[in-house]
Amino acid sequence: MSQAPSQPSAQSEKHLRIAVVGAGLMGADHVIRIESRIVGASVAAIVEPDEARAKSALATAPGAKWFKNIEDAISANAMDAVLIATPGQFHEPVLIPAIAAGLPILCEKPLAPDSEISMRIVETEIAGGKQLVQVGFMRRFDAEYMALRELIASSSKGELLGLHCKHRNPSVPDSYHNDMLIFDSVVHEIDVVRFLADSPIKSVEVKHFKRNSKSPEGLQEPILVLLETESQVLATVEMNVSVGFGYQVKTEAIFESGIADIGRVGGMEVAYDGALTTQEHVTFKTRFAAAYDSQIQRWVNAVKRGTIDGPSAWDGYLAAAAVEAGLEAIQTGNKVAAKYAAKPAFYSAS
């Protein structure tokens, strides 16, 4: 019997009006992304107290209105969903009113600076009775990370034994300090190692390589971070933020009967004058551009279905709790066990 083609629901046809909160480096990039590459959504509001930043973002989103704070944007009913792209310490004051208003939210990593604030966000979401928050751990949307996750889950090369992660930035601003190595940068590995190994981070230990004299004053790096999962997978993380030459994120997975390598991306290869050169990324904005696109498109589609499609507020809490262990580890030199609250039943399906 032939079936009539299924009609797109009114929900899926709906155009999503997004408020982007924070028009700094990441927020400005997301505004351009939503306006030029995301289907079914546009930027309806820029929430940014700084006028110069707001104006420059508005120039790339002509249909958007400018608000200085989230409360004004909510009162004006300016959006259907919120993308928070401010630094982590400014997330809670935006998340709480947005959750209270029942708005779906994509919140850039980290969810919050520590586990206590993250737990408050989790509790607010639970009190509202609906999962509204997705955390922007974009690596989970990178095609190679996804393929590696599938390879690990298939057990086709045997059990996963360990991971070697390399996270290199060309440089960091003078405002970047030692703790940021953990809560701003290694937090990505904290989430993605748990995602790949499908097991929570059990402990964190930090060692220092010989200091790079090119690092900003006071910054003790590169560092070697050892993450051990509850399933006993050991991950080594080289966190190196003054490499100068480019931006690299690579992972090698060690299996019982094989090795897999991801992140050997690069641009055009040129053979010339006795040398083979490949263009390297210099920023996460290009290295993970496709992952950001996919993350936001899938989030937009999920919001229209009334759900999320990616790491939850609970994943954000778990990362914050492991970051705390990492901060103690970098400050004391000890191996520190991560402490987690019990998972609320509210998140049991995710």
Ligand code: ISE
């Ligand atoms: C930055 O905040 C990011 O999230 C980047 O992905 C990371 O590579 C960088 O180290 C962080 O500072």
